[in-house]
Amino acid sequence: MTLTVFTFDWLPEFPRGFVRDLRVRWILEELGRPYRVDTFPAHPKSQRHHDMQPFAQVPVVQDDDLTLFESGAILMHLGEGTALLPVTKRAEVTQWLFAALNTVELSVMHWVNMVLAERVPEFFGPAPAVEVVAHARQEMEAKLEALQDAIADKAWLAGNFSIADIAMVEVLRVVEAEDALRGFPILVAYVDRATSRPAFQKAMADHMQHWHAADTAQAAATTA
Amino acid sequence: MTLTVFTFDWLPEFPRGFVRDLRVRWILEELGRPYRVDTFPAHPKSQRHHDMQPFAQVPVVQDDDLTLFESGAILMHLGEGTALLPVTKRAEVTQWLFAALNTVELSVMHWVNMVLAERVPEFFGPAPAVEVVAHARQEMEAKLEALQDAIADKAWLAGNFSIADIAMVEVLRVVEAEDALRGFPILVAYVDRATSRPAFQKAMADHMQHWHAADTAQAAATTA
Numbered sequence A, B: 001m002t003l004t005v006f007t008f009d010w011l012p013e014f015p016r017g018f019v020r021d022l023r024v025r026w027i028l029e030e031l032g033r034p035y036r037v038d039t040f041p042a043h044p045k046s047q048r049h050h051d052m053q054p055f056a057q058v059p060v061v062q063d064d065d066l067t068l069f070e071s072g073a074i075l076m077h078l079g080e081g082t083a084l085l086p087v088t089k090r091a092e093v094t095q096w097l098f099a100a101l102n103t104v105e106l107s108v109m110h111w112v113n114m115v116l117a118e119r120v121p122e123f124f125g126p127a128p129a130v131e132v133v134a135h136a137r138q139e140m141e142a143k144l145e146a147l148q149d150a151i152a153d154k155a156w157l158a159g160n161f162s163i164a165d166i167a168m169v170e171v172l173r174v175v176e177a178e179d180a181l182r183g184f185p186i187l188v189a190y191v192d193r194a195t196s197r198p199a200f201q202k203a204m205a206d207h208m209q210h211w212h213a214a215d216t217a218q219a220a221a222t223t224a
Helices: A021-031 A047-052 A071-079 A087-119 A130-151 A163-177 A185-195 A198-223 B021-031 B047-052 B071-079 B087-119 B130-151 B163-177 B185-195 B198-223
Strands: A003-008 A035-040 A060-063 A066-069 B003-008 B035-040 B060-063 B066-069
Touching: A003 A021, A021 A035, A021 A071, A021 A163, A021 A198, A035 A047, A060 A071, A066 A071, A066 B087, A071 A087, A071 A163, A071 B087, A087 A130, A087 A163, A087 B066, A087 B071, A087 B087, A087 B130, A130 A163, A130 A185, A130 B087, A163 A185, A185 A198, B003 B021, B021 B035, B021 B071, B021 B163, B021 B198, B060 B071, B066 B071, B071 B087, B071 B163, B087 B130, B087 B163, B130 B163, B130 B185, B163 B185, B185 B198
Parallel strands: A003 A035, B003 B035
Antiparallel strands: A003 A060, A060 A066, B003 B060, B060 B066
């Protein structure tokens, strides 16, 4: 059976390019695995969505009779037994996967949630004071500095390109989009190296095409 | 070779009981695996620490010739092939492990960092305004509500007790310590169920004993 990736039916402009179905599209392109896309309504959330994903987030994948959520777990499941999660590098790749999705992302999102509150308070709540945001940025930059040191002599986090790089680059792209990665040239080069891979390019094109198609469908429905 | 768990040599009162070596001690007690403890100076951080853990965090474990950091990866490595990460439940347990260390912990730490800033600004920076903290709490409570629904009919997240429960309970204990779990009786019962396990009790006792011994050593050094 073809694997199914679930994302939202439509979203406003600001999260496009960063919705987490992209991580799953990326690994599937790296692996050359075909997939179909299904959707959940973004608002209001559906019962079907809650039944498949308790936090009503995306992505969710269906792979035969397995339904799976959490992009980290999906990367591990799909990467299993492939060059993206080699058995001989399992512990090291997993270590960097958690470094991306826990250590680095915790500190990135603590700051990014504050920055987004300045722009999109209806989603992210009232904006914190300048000195609060500055402290969160400083904490994040300490993590980025350490990460930069760790990959200074390496192309990828754990030997060859792996699922850990997909996760880490997706976290760093958020920092880059907020124009906060420039002080870390090694990380900028790392992100460029990863996002110039054909698999990323294809995944991103399909991801953006999904939202364009959703806009068109919505426009058609409005004028119908 | 006996496994080694690295933690800090000494820490002030406030993080004791929550330092992440506890997660590793807990799984090792569940598995009945003996271990020794080694330490890094908390301040200033040592070169050895940076060499073994790029972010200079704890825990780190040494298991024969493998050095591993990130508590999520350590739980997977140690759980592998045991009842705490059964092969037949691998995807499901991993999914809940990432739910704990990404979805839930991201939202918990966003709030907890703000609350701790009110109490320990020298570590956590200036405290955000009341309405900022309130919004972060609301976001966290939405996640806790969803988690509570998800385990309402279950003793544990994925069948029997697993590494996902160790991670999730360790995240929830932080919420409980800030007196913010009371509105979620099913989660309180879940945490109680987990922390009444003999393996947790032993791990916590040894964890606290480590800090007491560090206090004693420090006091002896001061008066020497």
